[in-house]
Amino acid sequence: MYRYDEFDHAFVQQRVAQFRDQVSRRLTGDLGENEFKPLRLMNGVYLQLHAYMLRVAIPYGVLSSRQLRMLAHIARTYDKGFGHFTTRQNIQFNWPQLVDVPDILDDLASVEMHAIQTSGNCIRNTTSDPFAGAAADEIEDPRVYCEIIRQWSTLHPEFAFLPRKFKIAVSGADTDRAAVKFHDIGIYIRRDEAGEVGFEILAGGGLGRTPMVAQTVREFLPKQHLLSYLEAILRVYNRLGRRDNKYKARIKILLHATGIEEFRRLVEEEWKVIKDLDYDLPEHEMQRIQAYFAPPPYETLDATSRRFESAKFSNPAFADWAKRNVHGHKQPGYGIVTISLKPIGGVPGDASADEMDFVADLAERYSLGEIRVTHRQNLVLAQVKLEDLEKVFEELVDNGLATPNEGLVTDIIACPGLDYCALANARSIPVAQRISERLADLRHQHDIGDLHLNISGCINACGHHHAATLGILGVDRRGEEYYQITLGGSAFEDASVGSIVGPAFSADGVVDAVETIINTYLGIREDGETFLGAVRRVGIDPFKGALYGAD
Amino acid sequence: MTQQVVTANRLTDGAVVYFTVDGQWSIWLSEAGIAESETEGEALLASAQEAVDANVVVEPYLIEVRSEGSTIKPVRYREAIRSKGPTTHPHHGRDAAFAVSGANAPAAFQNGL
Numbered sequence: 001m002y003r004y005d006e007f008d009h010a011f012v013q014q015r016v017a018q019f020r021d022q023v024s025r026r027l028t029g030d031l032g033e034n035e036f037k038p039l040r041l042m043n044g045v046y047l048q049l050h051a052y053m054l055r056v057a058i059p060y061g062v063l064s065s066r067q068l069r070m071l072a073h074i075a076r077t078y079d080k081g082f083g084h085f086t087t088r089q090n091i092q093f094n095w096p097q098l099v100d101v102p103d104i105l106d107d108l109a110s111v112e113m114h115a116i117q118t119s120g121n122c123i124r125n126t127t128s129d130p131f132a133g134a135a136a137d138e139i140e141d142p143r144v145y146c147e148i149i150r151q152w153s154t155l156h157p158e159f160a161f162l163p164r165k166f167k168i169a170v171s172g173a174d175t176d177r178a179a180v181k182f183h184d185i186g187i188y189i190r191r192d193e194a195g196e197v198g199f200e201i202l203a204g205g206g207l208g209r210t211p212m213v214a215q216t217v218r219e220f221l222p223k224q225h226l227l228s229y230l231e232a233i234l235r236v237y238n239r240l241g242r243r244d245n246k247y248k249a250r251i252k253i254l255l256h257a258t259g260i261e262e263f264r265r266l267v268e269e270e271w272k273v274i275k276d277l278d279y280d281l282p283e284h285e286m287q288r289i290q291a292y293f294a295p296p297p298y299e300t301l302d303a304t305s306r307r308f309e310s311a312k313f314s315n316p317a318f319a320d321w322a323k324r325n326v327h328g329h330k331q332p333g334y335g336i337v338t339i340s341l342k343p344i345g346g347v348p349g350d351a352s353a354d355e356m357d358f359v360a361d362l363a364e365r366y367s368l369g370e371i372r373v374t375h376r377q378n379l380v381l382a383q384v385k386l387e388d389l390e391k392v393f394e395e396l397v398d399n400g401l402a403t404p405n406e407g408l409v410t411d412i413i414a415c416p417g418l419d420y421c422a423l424a425n426a427r428s429i430p431v432a433q434r435i436s437e438r439l440a441d442l443r444h445q446h447d448i449g450d451l452h453l454n455i456s457g458c459i460n461a462c463g464h465h466h467a468a469t470l471g472i473l474g475v476d477r478r479g480e481e482y483y484q485i486t487l488g489g490s491a492f493e494d495a496s497v498g499s500i501v502g503p504a505f506s507a508d509g510v511v512d513a514v515e516t517i518i519n520t521y522l523g524i525r526e527d528g529e530t531f532l533g534a535v536r537r538v539g540i541d542p543f544k545g546a547l548y549g550a551d
Numbered sequence: 552m553t554q555q556v557v558t559a560n561r562l563t564d565g566a567v568v569y570f571t572v573d574g575q576w577s578i579w580l581s582e583a584g585i586a587e588s589e590t591e592g593e594a595l596l597a598s599a600q601e602a603v604d605a606n607v608v609v610e611p612y613l614i615e616v617r618s619e620g621s622t623i624k625p626v627r628y629r630e631a632i633r634s635k636g637p638t639t640h641p642h643h644g645r646d647a648a649f650a651v652s653g654a655n656a657p658a659a660f661q662n663g664l
Contacts, residue, residue, distance in 0.1 A: 033609045033610070047560055095643070098562065098563055098564060347640070418629060479627060
């Protein structure tokens, strides 16, 4: 993975020292709250319902064991012993004291981490495929380009005060595991007809109160032009994006207003001006960054492992887990493991300090000391030998982390909701917990099959409810928590926004409603048809009928 | 008449606090000073503002409450959650033993509220 050079170290340490000074001036009153608030937000410190919240960037979701241990240390020392992994592949600490934040940032800097640009109207953490560098269906490792974008976008003077926040995702595989089409800029690594590798560039995707699927701005961009092209898009947005209304300030609104043709023309026109100037990364610099992501020293192994195959035969619990939580690897004899952070009845995305330490240790012993965070709030060990899988599973079982539910109905995304978030209108986590408990039976979950159930506690949609096959949005209806259900969304390459099925349900009724919807699907599905497939075939009417009656 | 109290977050740690009768800040809603009229509410908020200038709290505001005997309950569930801590992590709330149902809390959500 990428290692800081001397400039990175010096810069991050300088920022910690600046923030330490700012906090001390705030406490003495030399800085008022109005002056301090933008400064703390620039360093990832929010004021939430019960306490400050610190959002730490995990660049494209990749952590070393050493870094994860530091997150555990922070959770234990400065927080209440846990952290919350987010849909942007970051981690949030819910209980830091303001006076401790400079020390926390110091600790983070010691392992090459920080909280810069995790808030504010700037380019946020670039997200990616959690299977990057390991996926069997990958053209190239997207982390190289994520890192290039990270360096370009960090403190980019022109883009520090955009009309609104800006999110970029990169995928290098055929299967989109990064929700690319719901980002301000989405990038797919593609091969053209001549076999050259480059990028398909999309823009204008997003969730929030106006969910939109990104559209293709350029079918194929040669690799060397990545930064100048992104620069051109950002310039068009920075110039024409609305600043008068924060709800209409995202690039998706601009693109919707201009139309894709005009937007493309504006971008290409800007790009023509800058593409041959020095905006792009020189080849040697590209290679330098690429070297950090060189394939690790894999052992030469058979494509199948007898031990793995026989363990699946003799150990049904292992077979269940392997069926959902183990994925194909590009290197023969290796697999990719998803560690579910969705225990039945648990809090989606939460991990205790002890669990973090355990996973860091497990990764060191079995997965080359590296961990990924997924946008579905799980963790991934991307480099596990097939012959080690049963041992990994047994250790996960011993530590309560072997829930075999990846991609099943209990693998729920949930934002912190009104239990923590100052913006939320309703709680998310308790709804997730109750659905998970209701649908806990694994055979039933397998029968239901692939189903992404996502919950947001407000229209800002941090819980990606629009992009779920079954989405739930918490609303405040006359002083009570209500839940609106959407069906038919997808965050994959066939991205779509879910449709609202009808009037919202009370907190007491929402779990029954979810079960009614699932039972309706089980009744109407054709052979091998997924929940999403069925919704796309029949529309929402049968579900509406089951929920609200014939009329 | 609506009853109101002033709440804010403490500057040093962000903790939810309430403005008391004697002009102090308490983490217990039961110790909050109650304004019985709009005018009293405005006056209470104005005196709470001094603590902002003194760097004790940030962003004070008025919330509606109902006082019943010696207990004070927020009208809105958002404030009920603020007063007790997250319902999903009751062990991280300010009083894990507290299990009184807040105003408007749906039956399904009475874990800690």
